[in-house]
Amino acid sequence: MKGDRDRKRTFMLITIPILALFICFNTLPLIKGFIYSFTNFKGYGSYDWVGGRNYVDLFTDGRVGRSYLFTFKYAIVGTILTNVISLVIALGLNSKIKGKSVLRGIYFIPNVLGGLVIGYIFSFFFTYILPVVGQSLGIEALSSSMLSSTSQAWIAIVIVGCWQAIAMNTIIYISGLQTVPEDIYEAGAIDGVTGWRKFKDLTFPLIIPFFGINMVLSMKNFLMVFDQVMALTKGGPAQSTESISYLIYNNGMSGGQFGFQSANAFLFFVTIVVISVVQMTITNKKEEQL
Amino acid sequence: MMSKGNKQTRVVNWPVTILLIAGCLTIFFPLYMALIIALKQPSEMTNNIAGALSFPQTWSLANFREAMQVTDFWNSLGNSLLITVATVVISIILHGMAGYAIGRSMKQSKIYNIIYMFIVSGMFVPFAILMMPLVKQTAQMGIANRFGVILLYVVFYMPLNVMLYRGYLSNIPVAIEEAARVDGASTWKIYWTIIFPMMKPMHATVAVLTAMSTWNDVMTPLVIMSGTGKNTLPLAQLNFQTQFGTNYNLAFASYILALIPILLFYIVCQKQIINGVANGAVK
Structure with missing residues (x-):
């Protein structure tokens, strides 16, 4: 068929350049x-092959180790805080309140x-x-300023990171809560399920897919933190808030460690x-169980 | 029974409403602080909270005027607009076509399945790993400039956008296209006259997601455009830090100027933005 050939050719001509x-x-x-x-490339000049030495050095380099510790501490605390707070806000914004759309x-x-700009303002x-x-x-x-304390500066970055991330997760939780049919609550009310148990047994299991999306999204975004560090601490004090990025x-760009x-x-x-991948498998399994 | 049900839906949960209104303070406070400092003179910044947070003695926009000059505001704004608009337009054109071509071929062809997975898996590649090779590559190709940044954004957002378009298209039956094919229309023509207009809701989602990530991104222009002397709006805030020095009033005027365009955009297209972000994440 002539049309079929035209279709295949057009699809190929679109796909190949893209x-x-x-x-x-x-x-x-x-x-x-x-x-x-x-290699031991500095970013300029000549370089030699060094085999796997860089990878071996990564695991003994104190600065790299600290940046992984900071990034993971930041990402785990940030992800948990963001998800708890945004779920609470989403439940509030989804209940029978006045001025719903304005508040959302x-x-x-x-x-x-x-x-970056938000980071400067919070700084x-x-x-x-x-x-x-x-x-x-x-x-x-x-x-004294949190930002000049090696033990507290990371908390300041968590606060700014959460302040922004909560907004996104709240919207996703709200769209999750809107998929929960009203009659489930009515049936629950007849059985006398209210408060925390209503949330734990009725609402939460139904929004687990959205919980999964939020966990993966916020963990990934928190792990890649850059702007907030750049604006608030530039990795200091004493490299205590240096994220991996x-x-x-x-x-890599200016320190000769390309x-x-x-x-x-x-x-x-x-x-x-x-x-x-691990997070997605866990949430998929949870979904299957239900 | 009916009247009781109606009454229940009308009952307003006042405690929650009040708590949520109070919670808005955490959002408005930093913005209020930035605005009020931007309106003040350095001499009014006494070393207590009132010095930073009280209303200015005289309302003056002098800081904003000075900040516009110091940071070359209009040029930075122009660059940001150019990069964002170009990225969005090219993304809608290219990613829409790609989503269509790949999505419609995946049923018949294994190769297209592999191509799809290949492109979508690009979502997991952090910019940090591409950064250093890309700086070299764009310099060698002579595109370490605004054009290069646009090109890179089109590539970075391709995985998500192709996935979104393909997902949306899987709900549009092929039968519509077949009817047009019988009438002798070419695939190219079918796409632009039938499919492209039908994907309008997805264009909105893609436009919102792409525009917001592009507008607020610092890292890409920071490493790619650093030699050109040109700034985007966020990059200007970074590059003029030293010139602001301890003149926080000037700095905050500049920050407010940097926030105003996106805030205006949000106020105008609030519904589309919230829907777009929710759609993009959930699909």
Whole structure:
């Protein structure tokens, strides 16, 4: 059939150039990065092959180790906080309240604002406002800037990260809650199921797919944190808040560690793939059980 | 029974409403603080909370005028707009076609299945790993500029957008196209006259998702355009940090200016943005 041939040819003519573009700017640099990870390339000049030494060094390098610790601490705490708070807000925004659409609109605002500028605004808050509040209330822990303390700076970054991430997760939970049919609650009410048990036994099992999406999305976004670190601490104090992305950017682009940080980037890539796959299998299994 | 049911749906849960309104303070407070500081003079910034948070003595937009000059606001805004609009338009054209061509071929052809999985798996590749090779590559190709950034965004958002278009198309029956084929229309013509207009809701989702990620992104223009002397709006905030120094009033005026365009866009297209984001994540 003539039309069939035309269809196949058109599809091929569309797909090939687009696929070529994708390979050129995604697959090719990925492979190049992998190749560089076996060299001692500084980003300029000549370089030698060093085999797997970069990968061995990654596991003994204190700075890399600390950046993984910080990034994971940040991502795990951030993901949990974000999901708990946004689920609470979503339940509120989905109940019978006044001004529902206006409130929903307001709670989404942080998501549309850029992370860097928000980071700068919060930086002022942590440096000048919060310590004054802490001093006047006599709270020792808050009376100096969180950002200059090696033990507290990461918390400040968590707060800013959550402030933005909650907006997105709330919207996803709301669309999940809207899929729960009203008659399930009516049936539950007849059996006297209310409050926490109503949430745990009726609502939550039905929105598990959305819980899964939120876990994967926020974990992935938190692991790739860059803007907030750049704006709030630049990795300090004493490299205590250096995220993996920030370390790769900082030392790879201008620190003469192009080869070494390529190995780091590749390890980071594998880490993200493994975590996403594990999370998706767990949520899929949970879904099947129900 | 009927009247009771109606009455129940009308009952407003006031405690929750009040709590949610109070919660809005956490969202408005940082924005209020930024705006109020931007309206003040450095001499009004005394070392207590009132110094930072009280209303200014005189309302003046002088800081905004100065910030516009210092950060070359209009050029940065122009660059951001150019990059975002170009990325969105090219994405809708290319990714829509790709979603159609690949999605419609996947049933008959194994190769297209592999191509689809190959492109979609690109979603897991963090920018950090592509960054360093891409800086070299774009420099060698002579596209370490705004054009290169647009090209890279079109590639980065391809996995998600192709997946969204393909998912949307799987609900559009092929029978519609077949009727047009019998009338002798070419596949190309069928796409542009029938399929492309039908995908309108998905175009909106793709446009919103692509526009917001592009507009707020710092890392890509930071590493690719650093040699050109050109800024996007967020990049300008980063590059002029040293010039702001300790003049927070000037800095905050600049931050507010950087936030205004996206806030206006949000106020105008709030419904489409929220729907777009929810659709994009859930599908």
